[in-house]
Amino acid sequence: MNLDRGDFETENLIVWEKIIRELFPVAIPNNCLWKDIDSIISILNKISSIDNLNHTLFPAGGGHDLTGAKRSSEKGCIEFSTPNSVRIVKPKVWEFNYFPNNAGWAYFRLETAGLKPITPNVNSSFIKEKVTELEPGHYTEKVKQYQYEVIVVGAGHAGCEAALAAARMGAKTLLITSNIDNVALMPCNPSIGGPGKGHVAREIDALGGEMAKNTDKATIHIRMLNTSKGPAMWALRAQIDKRLYTQKMIHVLQIQENLDLKQEMVTKLIVNNRRVERVMVKSGLEFSSPTVILTNGTFLNGKIYIGKTTYSA
Missing domain, CATH: 3.50.50.60 (FAD/NAD(P)-binding domain)
Known part of the structure; x- marks a missing residue:
């Protein structure tokens, strides 16, 4: 995790100090912790609104520009938005560290809990705990x-x-x-199943696919079609919340x-x-x-x- 501090601009430091003083109008502590999700989201969005102050640095190296944060549909999680992706994280603690002799060294640190896979087909161990830091300046991305x-x-x-x-x-x-x-x-008919598509959905499920599992998470209602005809014509069809289906699939991926x-x-x-x-x-x-x-x-x-x-x- 490296910062190119030679490129650190004076005006960025001024804005960085302004944000810190807005958070701590009376006195700036050397260390402060937050565990409330709404408070964490509020600070993330404040920082993401300022160019050159919104770089997230990942434990394995590299980083992205933070463009915003909001509550995730997953309980206790935050959607961490960057230009090309959305990272779902489960925050444990949001920490601020300040150095009175050099405000440019001040940084925020988000410690996140491991997320347990929600499908039985993946490794049952928890995703390892991650730490993300936000600091002013420009990051140097890992090769x-x-x-x-x-x-x-x-x-x-x-x-x-x-x-x-x-x-x-x-x-x-x-x-x-x-x-x-x-x-x-x-984009068209948000449903899974029916006389034709139902066979495909069954085959995908039999091979360990995700479609049927994801359907269970996003179903609005389920109906058996063609019940007035013989059993050979019956077909189960689930009507889907199309946005929820997308969100759940993104999480699985x-x-x-x-x-x-x-x-x-x-x-x-x-x-x-x-x-x-x-x-x-x-x-x-x-x-x-x-x-x-x-x-x-x-x-x-x-x-x-x-x-x-x-x-x-």
């Missing part, structure tokens, strides 16, 4: 490792299942989506061992000897893998028709 065993492009229903299956088999897996808010999205979820736009597949070796994303980064699975959905070459006007979707 990134972009080598994966499996890369899945597209985080719809098929992409999520493919990524989870690979990760649960022990493969280091990357799941790339163009919009993390639309993971496992149901984030806590899954061996799986990274990234918001990027894949722009190019780099092929050598008729084999895909790397994928390139819009930001210019490249991710290497001997196996690339494309789950782009049906809209990749879609077109929109309005009268005689046609354009790419």
Whole structure:
């Protein structure tokens, strides 16, 4: 965990001190602790509103810019927002440390509890406890490792299942989506089951997939269809809360061992000897893998028709 303090700007220090004095208008303590989630969220949002003061630094090195925080749908958890992802954390204590002789050394420290996996197919041990620090200035990111065993492009229903299956088999897996808010999205009819789709859902469940489990967490109501006909025509269908389904699936992906979820736009597949070796994303980064699975959905070459006007979707 490194900070490039040579790039630390004077105006950042002034704003940093202003935030500290807003939190402690009477006297600034050398150390202070918070355990109330709403208080922690309030301070996180105050810091995230100021450029160059919102860098989160992770225990293994590197970090992200904090863009905000809010209560998670998971009990006792916070959604920790960064430009490309949402990290769900369970706070234990939010600590402030101050050094009277040098305010630039002041920092906040969030200690988080381990999150227990919510599916039986993943490692039953708790995710290790993490510590995240926020300090003013610019961070120097740890050298990134972009080598994966499996890369899945597209985080719809098929992409999520493919990524989870690979990760649960022990493969280091990357799941790339163009919009993390639309993971496992149901843009049309938000239902699982029925005469046709029900067979697919059963097969996915039999193979250890996540669709049926996630359906149980986001169901609005369940109905048996075609009951006026014979048993061969009966089909169970669950109507789904589409946003809750997405939120629950994101949580499963984030806590899954061996799986990274990234918001990027894949722009190019780099092929050598008729084999895909790397994928390139819009930001210019490249991710290497001997196996690339494309789950782009049906809209990749879609077109929109309005009268005689046609354009790419």
